[in-house]
Amino acid sequence: MRIAIDAMGGDHAPAEIIAGALEAREVLKDENEIVLIGDEGVIREHLERLKSTPDLFRIFHAPEVIGMDEPPVESLRRKKRSSIGVMARAASHRQVDAVISAGNTGACVAGCQLRMRTLEGVHRPGIATVFPTRSGPVTLCDVGANIVCKPIHLYQYAVMSCVYAEEMLGISSPRVGLMNIGEEDAKGNELVKKTRALLKADSRINFVGNLEGRDIFEGAYDVVICEGFVGNVVLKTAEGLVDMIFRAIKDELMDHWMLALQFKKVMTNIYKKYDYNEYGGALLLGVNGTAVICHGSSKARTIKNAILASEKFYMRKINEKIIERLSQSGVVPNGQ
């Protein structure tokens, strides 16, 4: 397969992206090709610096870059030769089988939706991200692709995330939870109540019920479904809070360097156990292709893992399984 990576996207691009591609190249089977997308001169320069043989990668030249804070759709339209734009077009022309970017998330999602289109039967793509918890990973979908969400979208996120959790994380019959503000049936807004009915109507979904924010980390759910607005706020609140807590601990340890040294080992162990970089990035489920969205802060190891994840996603034919699963589902949109 041919895996394209946006060499210019992310806080540490292009150095860490290219380093990650090199790491992936070492473990990836020979028949798989990695395509670096970005300014050819800059990419070659970095490859030389990393002492890479020039023919390890194909390069698609894209002289423009969409900045992390630029308006997604407008930038895509204006910068026709941006790395994200060129990458999405390459996917739509079947020149590549998977696309990966740590750049502007909105532009990447918009580019993929626009160019790759949706899978047969899918109403809206959703971003599925994996949270590490004490008792294994939880897949949260959607974390920001779709902010005008209907019950049928949430229902399809559940189906797609289950296939994802089964195939990518090896979880059989994943326990599905619907994010809500209380566990009782009667709780929640119209979107949640109608989605609940759809989830219950599909006997192939192992639907456990509503859950509250705090339950995400309890290990009672393998898949958690919510609209993109809520999921995005959850994801970013979690990031901000983790950061605040560890900075608070660091502040306290400032004047106790012996303790700080010992505690560093403790932290290293915790990082290992709760390492979300291992999952490589978030899958944009429901697009007609393989699209991985990495965090802007991604370094080489995450990029390597994203490349390996895209290969696994493609080889396991997850999209074919999603189409099959949706075609067998008796749940009909019914104006929802």
Next chain:
Amino acid sequence: MRIAIDAMGGDHAPAEIIAGALEAREVLKDENEIVLIGDEGVIREHLERLKSTPDLFRIFHAPEVIGMDEPPVESLRRKKRSSIGVMARAASHRQVDAVISAGNTGACVAGCQLRMRTLEGVHRPGIATVFPTRSGPVTLCDVGANIVCKPIHLYQYAVMSCVYAEEMLGISSPRVGLMNIGEEDAKGNELVKKTRALLKADSRINFVGNLEGRDIFEGAYDVVICEGFVGNVVLKTAEGLVDMIFRAIKDELMDHWMLALQFKKVMTNIYKKYDYNEYGGALLLGVNGTAVICHGSSKARTIKNAILASEKFYMRKINEKIIERLSQSGVVPNGQ
């Protein structure tokens, strides 16, 4: 003033609630009365056990209790003599000036809304909770009172939360942020975009702009506004995550008891700096009265602080200031 407290509500009721009332009694001025609401026999028994003089408190007898997981509105209707029901009625008859409960949040909010009604000019009450951050407290509103939210509701939450932050937390000209999934103007759903226009139209609001989940903890905002569904998920995600992180650290320290002992001191310092129990509970802003909602896990100290907070809220005439502020606002609902 007369402060009523639901003696039967919360995970540690009635023991910790009554203990908290006793602690508050010691610091509260003599002219203020604390009213304990619940089963009179049970309350007297606990007061005796705590060696309290029987006439320190008034007691309103309420033989029924609404359980933490019972459906709010239905239970209120069925259990006419529940502590929350009796308390809300006492407030509506002006027998008490403030109500406090650590019991079923939904029932407490519903009871207060139903019996106390809303303040003049207020469309929907909202729950304002305070988050400790590295650089001071942030007031988040709404965290679950209102899940069918219109722009005018969010706008009014901003006005009410600003008065709250000014009067209760001593923050002048609070910096207001609107929770969104990106900082740019164009980002977000219709609710957020329309609210943004209302907030910008009121020059008395120090509106900074949109913020993302991670920014809550950065100290750039004093007031953060969001719909109840989102706020509730944020609050509970934060609770669950803090819990998971500290359990993870504890797990790691299991086999290092010397390090664990030293680290405990570090944690005690952090708890002191980031102690949300100090704020005593969340204010239900916009009801015609003073209503404090405490966490189900509240212990005596939190209850004491909630009682003191209700006194401060009442004495500072925050409701009068909210009415005044809203009446001067040029922002008209306009079908929103």
